[in-house]
Amino acid sequence: xxxxxxxxxxxxxxxxxxxxxxxxxxxxxxxxxxxxxxxxxxxxxxxxxxxxxxxxxxxxxxxxxxxxxxxxxxxxxxxxxxxxxxxxxxxxxxxxxxxxxxxxxxxxxxxxxxxxxxxxxxxxxxxxxxxxxxxxxxxxxxxxxxxxxxxxxxxxxxxxxxxxxxxxxxxxxxxxxxxxxxxxxxxxxxxxxxxxxxxxxxxxxxxxxxxxxxxxxxxxxxxxxxxxxxxxxxxxxxxxxxxxxx
Amino acid sequence: xxxxxxxxxxxxxxxxxxxxxxxxxxxxxxxxxxxxxxxxxxxxxxxxxxxxxxxxxxxxxxxxxxxxxxxxxxxxxxxxxxxxxxxxxxxxxxxxxxxxxxxxxxxxxxxxxxxxxxxxxxxxxxxxxxxxxxxxxxxxxxxxxxxxxxxxxxxxxxxxxxxxxxxxxxxxxxxxxxxxxxxxxxxxxxxxxxxxxxxxxxxxxxxxxxxxxxxxxxxxxxxxxxxxxxxxxxxxxxxxxxxxxxxxxxxxxxxxxxxxxxxxxxxxxxxxxxxxxxxxxxxxxxxxxxxxxxxxxxxxxxxxxxxxxxxxxxxxxxxxxxxxxxxxxxxxxxxxxxxxxxxxxxxxxxxxxxxxxxxxxxxxxxxxxxxxxxxxxxxxxxxxxxxxxxxxxxxxxxxxxxxxxxxxxxxxxxxxxxxxxxxxxxxxxxxxxxxxxxxxxxxxxxxxxxxxxxxxxxxxxxxxxxxxxxxxxxxxxxxxxxxxxxxxxxxxxxxxxxxxxxxxxxxxxxxxxxxxxxxxxxxxxxxxxxxxxxxxxxxxxxxxxxxxxxxxxxxxxxxxxxxxxxxxxxxxxxxxxxxxxxxxxxxxxxxxxxxxxxxxxxxxxxx
Numbered sequence: 001x002x003x004x005x006x007x008x009x010x011x012x013x014x015x016x017x018x019x020x021x022x023x024x025x026x027x028x029x030x031x032x033x034x035x036x037x038x039x040x041x042x043x044x045x046x047x048x049x050x051x052x053x054x055x056x057x058x059x060x061x062x063x064x065x066x067x068x069x070x071x072x073x074x075x076x077x078x079x080x081x082x083x084x085x086x087x088x089x090x091x092x093x094x095x096x097x098x099x100x101x102x103x104x105x106x107x108x109x110x111x112x113x114x115x116x117x118x119x120x121x122x123x124x125x126x127x128x129x130x131x132x133x134x135x136x137x138x139x140x141x142x143x144x145x146x147x148x149x150x151x152x153x154x155x156x157x158x159x160x161x162x163x164x165x166x167x168x169x170x171x172x173x174x175x176x177x178x179x180x181x182x183x184x185x186x187x188x189x190x191x192x193x194x195x196x197x198x199x200x201x202x203x204x205x206x207x208x209x210x211x212x213x214x215x216x217x218x219x220x221x222x223x224x225x226x227x228x229x230x231x232x233x234x235x236x237x238x239x240x241x242x243x244x245x246x
Numbered sequence: 247x248x249x250x251x252x253x254x255x256x257x258x259x260x261x262x263x264x265x266x267x268x269x270x271x272x273x274x275x276x277x278x279x280x281x282x283x284x285x286x287x288x289x290x291x292x293x294x295x296x297x298x299x300x301x302x303x304x305x306x307x308x309x310x311x312x313x314x315x316x317x318x319x320x321x322x323x324x325x326x327x328x329x330x331x332x333x334x335x336x337x338x339x340x341x342x343x344x345x346x347x348x349x350x351x352x353x354x355x356x357x358x359x360x361x362x363x364x365x366x367x368x369x370x371x372x373x374x375x376x377x378x379x380x381x382x383x384x385x386x387x388x389x390x391x392x393x394x395x396x397x398x399x400x401x402x403x404x405x406x407x408x409x410x411x412x413x414x415x416x417x418x419x420x421x422x423x424x425x426x427x428x429x430x431x432x433x434x435x436x437x438x439x440x441x442x443x444x445x446x447x448x449x450x451x452x453x454x455x456x457x458x459x460x461x462x463x464x465x466x467x468x469x470x471x472x473x474x475x476x477x478x479x480x481x482x483x484x485x486x487x488x489x490x491x492x493x494x495x496x497x498x499x500x501x502x503x504x505x506x507x508x509x510x511x512x513x514x515x516x517x518x519x520x521x522x523x524x525x526x527x528x529x530x531x532x533x534x535x536x537x538x539x540x541x542x543x544x545x546x547x548x549x550x551x552x553x554x555x556x557x558x559x560x561x562x563x564x565x566x567x568x569x570x571x572x573x574x575x576x577x578x579x580x581x582x583x584x585x586x587x588x589x590x591x592x593x594x595x596x597x598x599x600x601x602x603x604x605x606x607x608x609x610x611x612x613x614x615x616x617x618x619x620x621x622x623x624x625x626x627x628x629x630x631x632x633x634x635x636x637x638x639x640x641x642x643x644x645x646x647x648x649x650x651x652x653x654x655x656x657x658x659x660x661x662x663x664x665x666x667x668x669x670x671x672x673x674x675x676x677x678x679x680x681x682x683x684x685x686x687x688x689x690x691x692x693x694x695x696x697x698x699x700x701x702x703x704x705x706x707x708x709x710x711x712x713x714x715x716x717x718x719x720x721x722x723x724x725x726x727x728x729x730x731x732x733x734x735x736x737x738x739x740x741x742x743x744x745x746x747x748x749x750x751x752x753x754x755x756x757x758x759x760x761x762x763x764x765x766x767x768x769x770x771x772x773x774x775x776x777x778x779x780x781x782x783x784x785x786x787x788x789x790x791x792x793x794x795x796x797x798x799x800x801x802x803x804x805x806x807x808x809x810x811x812x813x814x815x816x817x818x819x820x821x822x823x824x825x826x827x828x829x830x831x832x833x834x835x836x837x838x839x840x841x842x843x844x845x846x847x848x849x850x851x852x853x
Contacts, residue, residue, distance in 0.1 A: 056426060082428035094423035096416050107416050110409070111428035159428065 006033035009163055009194050010055065010086075015064030017050055017218075024050050025061070026218045032163065037185065037195040039205040039226070041235065042215035048198040049091060051215070052167050055196070056088055057081045069162070083111050087161035091168055091198075093152040097141030101132060104140045104151050108158030118158070125154040128187070146177030153184060157193075164188065166197040170204060182208050206230045251381035253503045254496065259387050261495025262394030263456070266449035267472030268479070268487040269401065270442025276418030276482035277431075277438050281659050283345040284325060285446050286469030287352035292318045292447025293454040293464060294356055297367050307370040311393070311448055318447020319440040321352075326439035331432065332843060339605060342659060343799065343842045346792055349465065350835025357462045358828065364461035367454035390452050397445055398488055405484070410437055418482060446472075466788060467511075470670065473663055474518040480528020490529065493517075512674040515667040522664050523652040549847030551805055559807065563717055570706040577821075579705040583777070585817040586712040590770035591790075592797040592809035593719055594763035599795065600804030600852060601727060602759040603739030604653075607662045608669020609767060609794050611649075614676060614786040616642040616768025617775035618683060621692045624776070631696045635772035642768025647760040654756045657742070669791060676783040688782025695776045712773055716810070719766045724806050726762065727853075735759060736804075736853075789831065796838045802848030811849060 010032040017025040024047045032038045042048045053059040054066060057078045066073045073081055082088075087108070095104050105125055109118045126133045129150045135143060140151055149169060156164050169185065170178045178201075186208050189195050199205035206212055206226045214222035214235055222234055229235050267285055274282045295317045299305045305313060329348050333340045371389060375382040405411040410433070416424040417434045425431055450468070454460040471494065479490025494514055501513035521529065570579060591613060599605045620638030623629040629637065649672070653664035676683045683689070695702040695711060702708050726732060734755050737745040742752055775781050797816050801808025816837070820830050841848065 058422065058425070077430070078425040079428045079430045082426060088426045090423055090426060094420050094426075096419040096423065098419055099415060103412070107412060107424075107427050110413065110416075155427070 006035060008032065009034040009069060010196065011065075011067045012051070012054065013065045013067075015054060015061045015066065017047070017054060017059060017061045019050075024218050025054075025064075028064070028215075028218070028220060030213055030220070032194055032196050033210070035189070035192060035194055036210040037189050037197070037208055039209035039212040040196070040198045040215055041200070041202045041205060041212055042198075043200070045217070046215045047218040048200075048215055049167055052088070052091075052165050052196075052198055055081075055086065055165055079111075082159065085159075085162035087156035087159045087164045089149075089152045089156045089164060089166040089169055092171070093145075093148045095140040095143075095148055095151055095155075097139065099140060100137050101140050101143070101151055102136040105132075105154045105158055108155035111159055121158055121160070125157065128157075128184070129154050146173050146180070149173060149177065149181055150184075153181075153188070157188065161193060163194040163196065166195065168198055168200060170199070170201055178204065202235055203230075206235075249380040250503070251379050253499045255378075255381050255383055255387065257496035257499030258492060259390050259456070259495070260499065261475075261492035262390050263449050263453050263491075264471050264475045264494055265394055265488045265491035266397060266445045266452075267468055268475035268491045269398070269484055270445045271472050271476040272479070272482055272484045272487035273414070273418075273438045273442050275476065276484070277414060277421075277434055278330075278341065279482075279659075280330075280341045280345070281473060281476075281481075281663065282442070283342070283469055284329075284349040284352060285442065285472055286465040286467065287349040287356075288318050288321055288325075288443045288446040289450035289453075289468040289472075290356055290460075290462060290465040291321055291352060292450030293367065293460040294360055294365075294450075295447065296451035296454055297360075297365055297460060300368060300370060301365075307389075310370065311451065314447045314451045315444040318450075319444040321447075322439040322441075322443020323436055325443070326435055329839070330439075331435070336842070337846055338658065340842045340846055342605075342662065343795075344839060346795075347835045347838035347842065349469065350792070350831055350838065353462055353465045354829075354832035354835065356465075358832070360462075362462050364459050366458055367451075367460050369455040369458065371455075386452075386456060390456065393448060393452060397448075401441070401484065404441075410434070414438060470511075470666065471514060474514050474667070477518060477660075477663060478521045478529060480530050483528060483530060486528055486530045493529075508674075508678055511670065512678065515671045515674070518667045519652060519664065519671070522656060522660065522667075526656055526660060549802070549851040551802060551808075551851035551853045552849075554807060554850070566713060567710075570709050576705045579709045581818060581821045582814070583705070583709050583712050585814045586709075586716045587770050587774055587777075588794065588797060588817055589716045589810045589813035590719055590766050590773075591794045592801065592813045593716070593723055593806065594765075594767040594770070595794045596798045596801065596804055596806065596809040597723060597727075597735075597766075598759055598763045599798060600802075601732065601739065602735040602756060604661045604665070604756065604759070605795070606650075607666040607788070607791050607795065608672070609665070610786040610788060610790040611669040611672035612642045612646045612764050612767035613771030613774065613790065614672055614781075614783075615645050615764075616771030617781050617786065618676065618689070619768070620772030621689050621775040621781060622682070624693050625689065625691070630699075631693055631776055632698065635769055635776070638772030638775075639765040639768035642771065643761045643764035646764035646768070647757050650760050651753070651757065654753050666788070666791075669788060673783050673787065683783070686782065688780060688785075689775075690780040692775050692779045692781070694779065695773065708777065715769060715773065719769070720806050720810060723762070723766070727804075727806065731755075731758065793834060796834055796841075799841055799846075799848055800837065802850040802852050804853040805848065805850045808848055808850035815849070 008031040012028055012030045015025050015028040040048055040051060050059055054061055057076055068084055096107060105122060112118060132150055169181050182204060185195055206229060209226040212226050212229050213220050267289055271282055271285050274280055292314050296310055296314045299310045299313050325348055329344050330341050333344055369386050371385040375384045405415055413429040413434050414437060417429055417431055421431060475491035475494045476487045478493060479486030494517060497513050497517050498510045502510050591609060595606060595609050616638035619641040620634040623634040623637055624631050649668050653661055656664055677685060695708060702711050734750050738750060738752060738755055746752060771786060797812040798809055800815060801812030820833060825833060
């Protein structure tokens with residue numbers, strides 16, 4: 001990786017978000033460099049998932065700007081944002097449980113046209129996620145958590161996104177699958193897809209990320225390259241609630 | 247018709263008609279988790295558009311069908327765009343109430359345009375019948391079967407192979423995830439409403455041709471049958487809706503074969519209640535399916551109730567109390583008596599729907615039970631009227647609670663469906679239990695109101711009596727709600743799982759609410775019976791249940807004062823503005839729509 005900061009692909013600047021009276025984000029600013037993996041760390045109720053929803057247009061910020069590739073995303077609907085090239089792996093996977101694995105993966109290509117290219121990409125997914133090959137006609141809801149995570153990632157890749165946002169991709173997975181998922185994120189990234197991921201598991205996330213931000217009750221309290229943050233004791237503190245940390 | 251084969255054929259044909267309605271309901275429920283109570287109105291519109299096409303435009307049959315499908319689809323699109331889309335971020339109950347309002351408006355518009363008198367809708371097919379085995383079958387039967395089967399096939403192909411069909415399926419399984427795949431949920435909703443309306447409209451046309459007659463009462467019946475079929479098959483399950491419809495058609499047809507025509511609907515609603523109790527997710531739901539989404543917390547619009555100082559309430563009571571002594575016309579007193587009676591019903595419903603969150607659509611049944619009990623006791627056993635009315639209230643409380651108890655384990659929309667069905671069942675039992683209720687003839691010559699031997703025949707005395715009873719019930723209810731009981735009720739409404747976790751027995755508290763509410767409604771029905779001197783099984787109908795619901799929402803769900811204010815407003819305002827009777831239901835529908843859209847918490851706020 002180059003040492004200098006790459007041109008930003010996604011930028012949130014001074015975002016303030018409210019749920020009713022309660023403020024969730026306080027002047028949140030985050031940038032994701034082109035080709036980078038950026039990780040947003042934080043404990044429960046720190047505003048991580050809401051950040052993801054802001055990017056996807058599922059929640060509208062009260063003020064601030066969100067740009068993707070230089071163009072504003074504010075005011076666009078979720079489908080419009082997806083068409084700009086942002087795919088998502090939602091929290092808890094959110095597969096279409098009663099559709100087959102094949103249908104789930106193909107749903108990822110909903111915004112695309114061209115049957116042949118889509119079929120080719122499906123084959124590509126099966127080489128990337130070989131286990132899914134035997135599961136194609138099975139109901140997605142019948143898969144194990146780890147397998148579902150694979151489907152969710154394949155589904156996201158099918159739109160040929162420029163960026164994938166992931167909400168806690170390792171949550172609830174067995175240690176074996178956690179390693180596999182992290183490895184896959186790295187592979188995806190090496191093929192040129194930028195990744196923005198929200199994680200609770202800091203040490204794992206920092207292993208594959210280029211940069212990271214630490215979010216605490218809606219404010220960025222720490223940010224920098226993953227390498228420097230990895231050894232920073234404040235990461236752990238911030239996470240467990242600052243002064244309350246043991 | 248005599249052979250079993252005939253009844254089977256008839257059941258399957260009628261089932262096909264229901265399927266056209268139910269499939270639309272299932273599609274809409276799948277995508278929006280909404281029971282579209284306006285589906286029957288679209289069916290009605292379809293029948294009348296068909297009449298225009300056949301009788302006035304003389305279109306050939308294929309063109310008639312296409313014309314009806316297109317106009318109905320257009321109506322569906324308009325409903326989606328202007329009635330429901332603005333409510334997307336609203337509380338969960340809002341779209342349900344909106345479809346009820348829309349159905350009132352559509353039915354009344356049809357009635358005002360075409361008059362309520364039945365019209366003949368000639369079948370455009372030759373009237374011949376072929377012998378098949380021991381039964382007969384006609385070209386119209388074949389047409390209905392053909393339309394049913396081909397619609398099901400088209401729908402299957404659409405859902406399985408088209409891009410929009412995939413979007414519909416994905417959105418019905420996980421709306422947010424579908425959006426994140428780039429699915430435009432508004433387009434999906436449009437598609438679903440358009441398809442549902444087209445099918446519903448064609449269904450209305452075919453039914454009209456089948457019975458050679460159409461009238462405006464078709465609407466509610468169609469909605470009810472469609473809902474029954476859909477719930478039997480599993481809400482949101484499209485193939486399930488088809489099977490549920492055929493099953494419903496057969497059950498009805500065999501029921502008619504054994505017991506007679508007036509039992510048709512009774513079988514339909516009994517089937518519904520049995521399915522709701524035994525398999526609330528439908529016959530085909532597998533065990534893994536999650537229970538119906540909890541509709542907690544946001545089901546009712548949260549708000550800060552308007553504070554009214556206690557002295558102002560007493561002043562209002564005093565003003566209305568002395569009103570008959572002022573020079574006011576009998577007409578004003580008459581109007582207000584109606585308002586007080588409706589107020590008692592609204593008190594009952596605001597407790598049940600607002601405070602404990604069980605949105606009942608069959609509340610008129612409680613009126614009917616109270617009215618029949620009181621009327622029969624005073625007529626046949628010569629029980630003094632005052633006592634008979636109290637007995638009516640007690641009977642409503644007891645019987646109403648027992649009847650509703652199977653729905654205690656249901657939530658959200660399912661409660662509404664169950665109560666609607668139970669309301670219909672009560673009315674059908676009254677119709678069929680001739681030895682006690684005198685069946686369709688009704689009860690006439692009910693003695694007038696009297697208290698301790700004094701007859702209350704003057705409007706002034708009736709006014710005072712009904713006003714005093716209502717104020718008493720309101721005070722009791724206010725007292726009840728300020729105790730820990732009120733808090734428990736609201737806890738169950740806001741989160742029944744949490745309430746249960748804190749040791750509240752849902753059955754006990756729901757029973758208590760229905761007992762108290764049943765008493766108030768029963769007393770209202772009892773007074774009404776002695777006031778009207780004649781009642782029959784249609785005196786207390788679903789329209790009144792919906793009117794009561796509108797009153798309660800207008801006043802603010804759960805709000806005791808609001809219930810009374812809502813009743814006075816809804817009964818009084820049309821009188822003040824001298825709105826002709828035939829426009830009133832239309833006005834009620836519009837009021838409901840406007841409330842849901844702009845002030846879901848009602849005039850005085852929910853509590």
